Amino acid sequence: MVVEEGLKIELGKQGVIVTSLQELYNWGRRCSVWPMQFGLACCAIEMIATTMARYDMARFGAEIFRPSPRQADMMIISGTVTKKMAPQVVRLYNQMAEPKYVIAMGACAISGGPFKQGYNVLKGIDRYIPVDVHIPGCPPRPEALLQALMTLQKKIDGQPLTGEGRPRFLDAEAQGEFPVPEQGEHDLEPPSNPAVWPVPLTINK
Amino acid sequence: MPVGIPVEIGNRGQNLKTVEEIKTAIEAAVPCARVEIARNPGPSAQHSLLIGPESAIEVATFLQDDPELALDFLSNVTGVDWPDKEIAEKVKVTRQATKIINGVEQIVDETVEETRKRLEPGFLETVYHLYSMAKKHGPVVLRMRTANRTDRVELPSLTRVWRAAEFQEREIFDLYGIVFEGHPDLRRILMWDGFKDHPMRRDYVDPDDYEYEPTAHDEVLAKAHAHKTETGATPAPEGAEP
Numbered sequence: 001m002v003v004e005e006g007l008k009i010e011l012g013k014q015g016v017i018v019t020s021l022q023e024l025y026n027w028g029r030r031c032s033v034w035p036m037q038f039g040l041a042c043c044a045i046e047m048i049a050t051t052m053a054r055y056d057m058a059r060f061g062a063e064i065f066r067p068s069p070r071q072a073d074m075m076i077i078s079g080t081v082t083k084k085m086a087p088q089v090v091r092l093y094n095q096m097a098e099p100k101y102v103i104a105m106g107a108c109a110i111s112g113g114p115f116k117q118g119y120n121v122l123k124g125i126d127r128y129i130p131v132d133v134h135i136p137g138c139p140p141r142p143e144a145l146l147q148a149l150m151t152l153q154k155k156i157d158g159q160p161l162t163g164e165g166r167p168r169f170l171d172a173e174a175q176g177e178f179p180v181p182e183q184g185e186h187d188l189e190p191p192s193n194p195a196v197w198p199v200p201l202t203i204n205k
Numbered sequence: 206m207p208v209g210i211p212v213e214i215g216n217r218g219q220n221l222k223t224v225e226e227i228k229t230a231i232e233a234a235v236p237c238a239r240v241e242i243a244r245n246p247g248p249s250a251q252h253s254l255l256i257g258p259e260s261a262i263e264v265a266t267f268l269q270d271d272p273e274l275a276l277d278f279l280s281n282v283t284g285v286d287w288p289d290k291e292i293a294e295k296v297k298v299t300r301q302a303t304k305i306i307n308g309v310e311q312i313v314d315e316t317v318e319e320t321r322k323r324l325e326p327g328f329l330e331t332v333y334h335l336y337s338m339a340k341k342h343g344p345v346v347l348r349m350r351t352a353n354r355t356d357r358v359e360l361p362s363l364t365r366v367w368r369a370a371e372f373q374e375r376e377i378f379d380l381y382g383i384v385f386e387g388h389p390d391l392r393r394i395l396m397w398d399g400f401k402d403h404p405m406r407r408d409y410v411d412p413d414d415y416e417y418e419p420t421a422h423d424e425v426l427a428k429a430h431a432h433k434t435e436t437g438a439t440p441a442p443e444g445a446e447p
Contacts, residue, residue, distance in 0.1 A: 119412065120395070192414070
């Protein structure tokens with residue numbers, strides 16, 4: 001049954017709430033996205049500022065930073081991921097319970113940023129784990145992190161519970177665990193997870 | 206700080222000896238010490254003392270304990286990689302040659318200019334910057350060199366003289382591959398334990414993860430291009446943004 005938006009509002013004025021299970025379920029999920037409590041670099045300072053009274057991340061139900069991956073719904077990659085740290089980040093992501101989301105915060109988390117050409121810097125966390133929202137900036141302002149959170153909420157809101165495009169945790173066949181890279185003799189092995197990050201097409205000119 | 210006392214930035218201190226005087230003092234106190242002066246031709250003229258590794262501990266202990274120098278504070282330890290250098294020299298060589306002069310073969314001396322290539326072996330170097338908190342002077346710069354860059358890379362650790370050297374010597378061990386003998390805990394500090402390379406060496410080749418370089422230029426552009434040909438990336442479908 002599809003109820004028109006205008007009718008819903010009118011019914012709401014009369015004290016009647018019309019909704020679907022999917023809407024109710026996603027509303028609940030998107031309004032309590034608990035982030036995991038860890039910071040990697042200077043972006044973490046902005047992330048901390050976002051949680052404080054001035055920017056007040058609590059407005060979005062995302063203020064409860066959990067020190068354990070088991071209790072967290074979202075991972076904010078806030079800063080440069082070094083190759084020494086990358087296996088731990090992937091392992092923490094694997095330890096999070098579904099549904100789980102990732103925000104790559106800042107230039108470093110997206111691509112390595114100003115340290116991209118460093119031998120010790122992972123050139124973007126999306127080489128190993130799927131990222132839902134990327135925030136550009138160096139570091140991004142707290143408003144940008146709030147925008148990312150709102151984008152993530154919209155994404156959660158739009159997820160159907162059945163059929164095509166349903167989230168990973170409702171799909172029995174979807175891959176929920178991602179291989180943790182090994183620290184090899186010269187580099188991380190493998191250097192990227194092709195299932196998550198196919199090497200982008202580049203044109204030979 | 207009381208107002209009115211001028212503070213000079215970079216003040217070497219009134220009483221700090223020159224490198225020549227320090228060299229003489231070291232040689233008087235530690236007779237077997239091998240000390241050379243490494244000149245800095247730059248405007249800072251911050252000359253350093255190149256000391257032989259065999260007596261480095263004695264020299265360091267002297268620098269710390271000497272009441273006039275009292276270098277009690279180690280501010281910085283770093284490494285330098287000097288790779289093998291090929292030096293081309295032009296040499297005039299006289300040799301005998303057979304020439305036909307007036308239809309007769311004769312042996313004549315002739316002078317030819319030859320370019321000879323000489324390989325100057327490289328080495329690794331550590332640099333210690335010392336100050337004195339007691340005397341408010343410094344820096345005194347110490348250098349030590351390894352025998353080569355490959356198998357004889359041992360230098361004595363000065364951690365037992367200045368405890369501040371511990372982590373910085375570990376960092377040099379990690380990034381340059383200098384092995385500090387007598388170090389209490391010589392492990393890698395920045396890279397992981399299984400890592401085999403020394404990234405700060407000049408001949409270090411960094412891992413090839415240049416698959417995606419949106420704004421590549423210079424060296425990185427060359428690397429990104431090499432990657433394209435290696436992987437044989439297919440051209441983008443028609444209508445795609447270049």
